Amino acid sequence: MKRVEATGKSVEEAVRKSLVTLGASEDRVKVTVLEQPSKGLFGLIGAKEARVQVELLPDGVDHAVAFLQEVTDAMHSTVEIERDDGADEVLISLSGANLGMLIGRRGQTLDALQYLTNIVANRHSDRHLRIVLDAEQFRKRRRETLEALSDRMALRAAKTRKDIVLEPMSASERKIIHAKLQGHPQVRTYSQGDEPNRCVVIAIK
Structure with missing residues (x-):
């Protein structure tokens, strides 16, 4: 999982910096406060900034990618999985050797796998996701x-x-x-x- 650390004059500022780095909204992360800010002596000596660790939580597509990895591993296929988030859909592309078995006759196996992938993704998402699954640019x-x-x-x-x-x-x-x-x-x-x-x-x- 992707996580970052950031500092700021306040916890809120440190979190905002982390969200910008991750490109995520606050409802998609887990925040751990590592250090509270302190003003120090006279507001100068020994002052410390807040320090937080912000972890990006997996979304529906992350679960879908993990599902596909499990399927291809079970088939003893070495497959590279790439994700491309679009405005209306998410394209997940598979590349590697001997993907014919994953594609099937006229893409029937690929269509079936795409159907299952969408089920997995939407089971772990609070919004509807449309995933298009492709292999070696078959589609x-x-x-x-x-x-x-x-x-x-x-x-x-x-x-x-x-x-x-x-x-x-x-x-x-x-x-x-x-x-x-x-x-x-x-x-x-x-x-x-x-x-x-x-x-x-x-x-x-």
């Missing part, structure tokens, strides 16, 4: 593949004047297709079927 590469597929299938539908039904996809992947073809001049998209066999239809306008 970026998958997005690019799906967007290219969208363009090809939209072109085929426009040429043949026939609707095209894509293979079943997860909700997040269907969203990529819908977003890519939104506003297309010749086709529209909608989803049909029940999970886990729900799929995107590219239809002629």
Whole structure:
């Protein structure tokens, strides 16, 4: 856990300095007063500043990272875990060798692990957290593949004047297709079927 020590003319001032250093709010830390301030003789001789130790408490994402570390350790995988806090979501990226088992077929294992990671994070958080889990930039590469597929299938539908039904996809992947073809001049998209066999239809306008 991250902790810092700071001094100040008062305990409050020392704590404020620590919060700035940690980049945290007071409700996210544990404060230990190591030394109370004293004015000394005549307010000059032997005067001492307050000294505090401020420890950053783990948040939901910290618990999520610890959970992922336990999972990868159990799989005997050497994985580096990086965290990137955004405004609306937290991206946790995994990197290392032989991550195919963590990704699974079309990212199904990665999606399942992301679901569990979100459960762990929100169980230890007082606010809702949205965590996106990625491994070796799989999600970026998958997005690019799906967007290219969208363009090809939209072109085929426009040429043949026939609707095209894509293979079943997860909700997040269907969203990529819908977003890519939104506003297309010749086709529209909608989803049909029940999970886990729900799929995107590219239809002629």
